[in-house]
Amino acid sequence: MSAGFASLALAGFAFLVLVHIGAQSMLLKASVGNDWTLGSRDHPALPGPLAGRAERALRNLLETAPAFLALMLAWQWSGREVPVAMLGASLYLGGRAAYLPAYLSGLRYLRTPFWLVASLGLALMLIGVLFT
Numbered sequence: 001m002s003a004g005f006a007s008l009a010l011a012g013f014a015f016l017v018l019v020h021i022g023a024q025s026m027l028l029k030a031s032v033g034n035d036w037t038l039g040s041r042d043h044p045a046l047p048g049p050l051a052g053r054a055e056r057a058l059r060n061l062l063e064t065a066p067a068f069l070a071l072m073l074a075w076q077w078s079g080r081e082v083p084v085a086m087l088g089a090s091l092y093l094g095g096r097a098a099y100l101p102a103y104l105s106g107l108r109y110l111r112t113p114f115w116l117v118a119s120l121g122l123a124l125m126l127i128g129v130l131f132t
Helices: 003-032 034-038 049-078 083-105 111-131
Strands: none
Touching: 003 034, 003 049, 003 083, 049 083, 049 111, 083 111
């Protein structure tokens, strides 16, 4: 694998995580106000719909993070150029980048295609690591 591509892919992933965390944090603060966000948080917040979507989108990203990171490491350690895995990583990152705004939009069925693209990306990475 090209070290340059691996570095960009991992940096892109880290950026996506930070965008998701930032969006979730800002939307939660806008939804529940400063009293809860600056307080002891002894009681769960009751976020509005947009903040709830941002939380679920973040959780969904973090559910797939271990697979993406493990596949990136396995691919990097293999030392092989694997175009199908590179395509998979690109699809994963692109799908995940589009997932957050699609989910936040609240439009029914809009987020599913982007989730599928990201999942296909993980599958292609797995195929690339195991079979090429």
